[in-house]
Amino acid sequence: MTAQTIKIWDFDGGVHPEENKHQSTGQPIAVANSPEFVVVPLNQHLGSPAKPIVKVGDKVKTGQVIAQADGFVSAPTHASITGIVTEIAEYQVPHASGLTSLCIKIENQGEDEWELLPALDLNSSDEALINRIKEAGLAGLGGAGFPTNIKYLTKDTIETLIINGAECEPYITADDMLMRERAKQVIDGTRIAQKILNAKEVLIGIEDNKPEAIAAIQKAVADSGEQTISVRVIPTKYPSGGEKQLIQILTGKQVPAGGLPSSLGIVCQNVGTVAAVAEAVLEGKPLVSRVVTLTGEALGTQCNLDVRLGTPISNLLQQVKVNQKKLDRLIMGGPMMGFTLPDANLPVIKTTNCILAPTKKELPPGNLFNACIRCGICEQVCPADLLPQQLYWYSKSKNWEQLELNSLSDCIECGACAYVCPSQIPLVQYYRFAKGEIRKEQAEHEKSDNARIRFEARQERLAQEAAEKEAKRKARAEAAAKAKAAKSGAEGSAKPEISDSVKEAIARAKAKKAVTDSASTSNAPALTKEQLEAKWQNAVAKAEKAEARLNDAKENDDPMAVALEKSLAKLKEKALLAKEQLDNFQEPPDKAEPAKVVLTKEQLEAKLKAAQAKLEKTQAKFVEANENNDPMAEALEKSLAKLREKVEAAKAQLDSFNESDSKETQS
């Protein structure tokens, strides 16, 4: 290959930290000791966790599905050893948060029985291949853990497939060793990926600090006879292994902010991932193991191990003879982008590419950071062409708006800015904090929008229900009135009851007015006792009603309460006045006597009848009001009681009349 003639681009910024790769490349990849048990987390990938499909006590074989993918962005999980499921529970997982997640614990049974999928080959259909990649639980092994099959489902036309063998982060050599020892597998996987994506060319980008890997891959490409695959040797610079950076180096194209490489017709895959694709397709092996670099001066042997997923890290440390006294901390990933593990018993997962066990001298803990001196070096090394300093200020002051304007979302969190910062400011942690807060705020905003919609929908529903109830009540009242009218019509009176009663009421009111008018003008004793009594009762009833309304209003904090109180006072006065009048009237009994005498038996009977009719009517109304939970029900009940009294009184009168009648006849 003539690397000189092939054009290679460069990206802005970048740093050259000490590589520290030679320590772990001295030995071939060894197979890790079989662990006593594995703890397999169900969300080793990005997206929703897988759903367990095994029970405690089940015997599982290596490669058997133990948890099914749940949703589109998800991946199934497989048993990584042969044994018995002893627990399905929350375990701490290797994550920067130190949080727990659902895991399946499998106790090793000694033998290693595999459950393989049927092997496929390059001639299989794209659909079958993609399906196999999903079934095998493949997720990006470079570090992000994005379910691999989704990359192959892109709707864009893919011109270029880029295989990422840059491995730019210091200390990590897992991909390097994989390319050296399993170059054929890498190329097989690459050809499968190329076939699925229908890519015209394949570029394998490898940093020039891995000459053995380059040679091995070039040989494998030559052996495969594939003309469209070419190896591109790129200069060593951190972070050339970043997806966007590698694309820029190899093609000169920049992935637009917020866009995906597929929009440029490019798909990028890690060498580890394509090797796993080859295993899954050609051998039917699901993803149950991966190559992990064990490095750092606290380890007796620094090497790469082929590790079953879910193996506790402490097992690996034992195998490579860790010196606990020298060990300062454990880091998953590299020194630039990795995070400190809270515990050595955490399991290896699909994205664990390196376990770094440095001594205190090797990676000394940082000092308290100093103030930003605005030197601007961070801005020169930023591979994403951002302004780290500005982002720092805005993150510190929680100015999310400015952060979005300054494209915080384009930050790849490579740590180059923090690496060069002379004040040792943990810049990336600030950015991660700000990104998290912005995400949280967006989620909250979405939720509150949702809540608003639900609240408004509920209000609408309640209003509708109330309106329906009102309409029903009205309809029922009308129906009742009609029924009454029909009844009375049958009895002989043609006019409907309601208008009658209204007319009566109007006539009564008019009469009353005339009476009071005449009373006020001539002090006339025109009012009979009955009239006065009626007036008093009326006033009392009105006052009672007003009082009920006032109480109601007070309960509801109605501004009407004051006005109601006033009118109540007035009504009470009126009632008192009426009572006085009534009492005064009773004094001259001679005048009242003839009025009494005037009532004939027929009249009394008529009165009783009328009272009874009224009682019935009110009762019907009351029942209806009760059914509808009408607030009027109480008032109706009261008037019902009163009417009953009236009826009794009328009956008594009639009886007494009858008695006197009989007496008269007797005498």
Place this chain on the structure above:
Amino acid sequence: MTTVIIAIAVLFVLALAFGALLGFADIRFKPEGNPIVDQIDGILPQTQCGQCGHPGCRPYAEAIANGTDPINQCPPGGESTIQALADLLDVEPLPLAAEHGVEKPTSVAVIREDECIGCTKCIQACPIDAILGAAKQMHTVIESECTGCDLCVEPCPVDCIDMVPVEDTLQTWHWEKPNDGYQLIATDKGRITAESVNDSKTEKDSDEGDKAA
């Protein structure tokens, strides 16, 4: 003289024409409702909890827009909402009014289902219909919809509703803001050593000393 008159006449006619245009635009393109109310409503957390003394977030937004209520009566929104409202309305941010409650961590209502008697009282109390159930049937809260407004707790006759703070999951967790630099690895989580604890202690002490002074 005539030029002056002509000039005045022309200006008058122009003024009339533009006045008419403005008047027409005012009527034709009148915004429906009060747009500031929508903006305020968009900032409020929509818990519909009524802690501000209004029956829902929108009435409070209207009260703020009318200038009848201050911006610091929303405990669920807390500091960030007050800050956002202050920015929007260009007023000074105020501390949260204590009589309306205190800012609590986000929580969701959880019904202890075996104790639920199926009285539907909580269902009627929920402002966003986030409780499922029927009379004499067990009720349950749709956790993803619950805003943690507390309104269902009080009506429950058997006290079987708990407000449970929402805990971080792997999906929602994010890095904290670094408080002091004890990281070499840029992305390292704040590891506290004896030294840093001492340092921050002495800093705190001196701060408190300053305040006391």
